[in-house]
Amino acid sequence: MSVLAADSVNLLAALRAVLAAKGIAGPEEIAGQIRSTDEASPAQGARMVAKAWTDPAFRALMLEDGTRAAESLGIPMRGLPPLGVLEDRPEAHHLVVCTLCSCYPRAVLGYPPFWYKSASYRARAVRDPRGLLLEWGTVLPAGVKLTVVDSTADYRWMVLPLRPAATAGWSEAKLAAIVREGDMIGVTIPLAS
Amino acid sequence: MSLAPGTKVRVKDDWPEIRGPCHIRTPHYVRGECGTLVRHLGDFANPEDLAFARPAPLRPLYHVRFDQPGIWGEGAAGDALLVEVFGHWLEVVTP
16 A cells, blocks of 8 residues: 555554654654644734834844744744844835745744735735735835845744834833734734724 | 855856756746845755755855846836845856
């Protein structure tokens, strides 16, 4: 019988048994990895963004080494590709895409949204990024340069967006609540609502 | 030795797809195009070998900035594409 014809539950059990027998990954490690994958969501990235908006030392660490910044907030990053953080500035906006597949910073943003993996998004993000942003209702102010970051290899990228002007004095938790998945991909920008 | 930030580079105009099975992390749209090296991101196992379970030597990975409208013939002046490209795909452009 070929592997393709095998019962998937038996196949998984056999694979787990071999991984354990060879000392590659035990049941606890696999369970832990499943747990951290399930817990990953855009709320993790939003926590990082809100902290970077209020804590200059954390912001510096996040831009220098996204993986260490995430770990410092208790986000599990072990065994994952390095996390890079793209700093938006008043004159510079970033948009993330993976034209080759669907590379995505899952530890801090969770599973990629369906459109991120679509052929249409992947093609248009590099060829007509401003047209694409317009469809999201995102209009970059005059003078803002756009950098499209194609996540083609071993890094995973998230955007550190600009803090909205009308949020002075807000707590970290209140700030984190306005940061959306799309704000950290760059298709949208955070709104103080 | 790694290439310095600011180095002008050209992505090789190479199409291994024509020669046989391969796994390449260099997008079609930058092949043969010139850009500016932004920084060395680190050294990573060559995915072209990893994909076929061959011994995969570490290769330098760079962030390379390309002029977006220059590549597509449309778009807004000053917009850029920032792409991860392995060193063995890059040639230094001599002025």
